[in-house]
Amino acid sequence: MAAAAAGVTAMGSKRGLAAENSEQSKSKGVTMADHADKPMDRVRVGFIGVGARGSGHVEQLLLIDGVDVNGICDNWEGSAERSAQACVKAGRPKPPVFDKGDYAYRDMLARDDIDAVFIATPWEWHVKMALDAMNAGKHVFVEVPAAYTIEDCWKLVDTSEKTRKHCMMLENVCYGREELMVLNMCRLGVFGELLHGEGAYIHDLRGQMNEVEHGTGSWRTVHYQKRNGNLYPTHGLGPIAQYMGINRGDRFDYMASVSSPSRSRAIYAKEHFPAEHKWNKTPFKCGDLNTSIIKTTMGRTIMVQWDEQLPRPYSRLNLIQGTKGLWGGFPDRVVVEGDSPNTESFEQQDQLKRWYDRFDHPLWKHIANDPSNRGGHGGMDFVMMWRLVYCLRHGLPLDQDVYDAAAWSAVGPLSEESVRSRGKSLDFPDFTRGLWKNREPLQISV
Numbered sequence: 259m260a261a262a263a264a265g266v267t268a269m270g271s272k273r274g275l276a277a278e279n280s281e282q283s284k285s286k287g288v289t290m291a292d293h294a295d296k297p298m299d300r301v302r303v304g305f306i307g308v309g310a311r312g313s314g315h316v317e318q319l320l321l322i323d324g325v326d327v328n329g330i331c332d333n334w335e336g337s338a339e340r341s342a343q344a345c346v347k348a349g350r351p352k353p354p355v356f357d358k359g360d361y362a363y364r365d366m367l368a369r370d371d372i373d374a375v376f377i378a379t380p381w382e383w384h385v386k387m388a389l390d391a392m393n394a395g396k397h398v399f400v401e402v403p404a405a406y407t408i409e410d411c412w413k414l415v416d417t418s419e420k421t422r423k424h425c426m427m428l429e430n431v432c433y434g435r436e437e438l439m440v441l442n443m444c445r446l447g448v449f450g451e452l453l454h455g456e457g458a459y460i461h462d463l464r465g466q467m468n469e470v471e472h473g474t475g476s477w478r479t480v481h482y483q484k485r486n487g488n489l490y491p492t493h494g495l496g497p498i499a500q501y502m503g504i505n506r507g508d509r510f511d512y513m514a515s516v517s518s519p520s521r522s523r524a525i526y527a528k529e530h531f532p533a534e535h536k537w538n539k540t541p542f543k544c545g546d547l548n549t550s551i552i553k554t555t556m557g558r559t560i561m562v563q564w565d566e567q568l569p570r571p572y573s574r575l576n577l578i579q580g581t582k583g584l585w586g587g588f589p590d591r592v593v594v595e596g597d598s599p600n601t602e603s604f605e606q607q608d609q610l611k612r613w614y615d616r617f618d619h620p621l622w623k624h625i626a627n628d629p630s631n632r633g634g635h636g637g638m639d640f641v642m643m644w645r646l647v648y649c650l651r652h653g654l655p656l657d658q659d660v661y662d663a664a665a666w667s668a669v670g671p672l673s674e675e676s677v678r679s680r681g682k683s684l685d686f687p688d689f690t691r692g693l694w695k696n697r698e699p700l701q702i703s704v
């Protein structure tokens with residue numbers, strides 16, 4: 259069984275961010291910006307971690323043409339076997355199962371009938387597994403956040419460049435219907451020049467603390483005990499970064515972060531577990547609500563919030579403001595000067611239909627209504643999987659590359675350091691090593 263979060267440290271690296279940032283190590287390979295591999299006839303995949311999230315990945319990929327599932331690894335007894343049986347139920351051969359110990363995944367990586375590996379394990383395992391997979395010649399698709407130290411962000415970049423293997427973080431929210439439509443509207447200039455964005459992950463997940471021995475809460479709760487900052491920044495931020503062309507014409511320059519007091523987890527632990535329980539033994543360090551502000555090199559601003567414990571409705575904010583108008587999510591609303599009836603009130607609810615009719619993203623229209631789309635999270639999971647398989651099979655660059663994985667994930671460790679230093683402003687590393695200046699903003703076409 260996994261050592262769970264035993265390896266979680268307050269910040270991950272003892273050397274500190276200054277040392278890590280100064281290590282903008284010379285590339286050990288060629289850039290992966292806009293890298294396209296040769297087209298694959300079939301995409302032969304393996305999975306590491308098939309718990310709550312990874313088991314869904316298996317089911318999604320079984321629905322997509324041209325995918326062979328050739329290995330499933332999970333070190334919790336019965337988990338890998340369950341996902342292997344899902345393959346059989348789908349009329350596929352039963353894939354080999356790797357379930358003996360924390361490093362059984364390395365036996366799977368040794369196989370030569372696997373091209374791409376999906377990693378959906380606890381955060382402390384992501385980077386180790388991703389590096390091993392790329393070094394074994396596999397493309398990597400890793401869950402969010404890809405890494406939680408700056409040093410590890412660099413390791414992903416260096417290893418992807420050295421091995422010429424894709425390392426995509428599975429930021430599914432970039433494939434939501436709203437997010438794709440807003441991306442389309444941004445590219446078409448509907449909002450004018452983009453000036454400000456807001457993204458968040460606000461989701462009351464206290465109930466996960468009831469997963470004490472195994473499952474999400476068993477390892478995620480340990481992070482809340484040891485770290486204070488934005489521990490899960492990418493769901494709200496990824497789409498905003500794509501709207502603004504981060505790493506493609508602009509980049510994150512610096513950021514500052516503050517956290518509220520930490521209260522809700524301790525209250526929940528006291529109400530639901532005995533005094534001697536491990537959730538009551540170690541204090542929770544993580545502030546209930548973290549707020550970060552990012553400044554981009556083009557001078558734009560982004561607010562990123564994170565809160566997984568307060569009693570309030572779910573939100574990712576998903577707000578983008580330009581010189582001509584604004585889109586905001588949760589609840590969805592829009593105003594565009596010269597197009598909306600006035601700029602004093604938002605168009606909302608049934609008034610939004612005309613915007614979807616005009617700007618629904620071609621990718622969404624192409625695939626989301628496909629009868630095979632039984633995708634989770636409103637269809638975004640299926641669209642993401644469909645799209646990455648399409649890119650691999652057609653030899654196209656992926657929509658999210660290792661530089662996006664590193665820059666979006668870097669908000670985690672930078673927020674921790676800033677919170678520790680009274681909201682001090684900290685520089686982002688330039689993971690693209692200057693290439694962001696000459697890249698075109700992302701266009702997703704099918």
Ligand SMILES: NC(=O)c1ccc[n+]([C@@H]2O[C@H](COP(=O)([O-])OP(=O)(O)OC[C@H]3O[C@@H](n4cnc5c(N)ncnc54)[C@H](O)[C@@H]3O)[C@@H](O)[C@H]2O)c1
Pocket residue numbers: 260261306307308309310311312331332333334337359360361362363377378379380381383401402403428429430472473474475
């Ligand atoms: N994108 C999304 O919407 C979304 C949603 C949920 C979770 N996630 C991410 O997915 C990842 C997994 O989260 P989860 O909620 O599924 O957690 P989980 O605990 O349910 O699943 C993790 C699985 O990894 C396995 N595992 C742990 N160590 C292992 C090892 N050494 N070798 C093989 N297997 C190992 C566990 O046995 C478990 O089955 C996390 O990174 C999380 O942030 C993303």
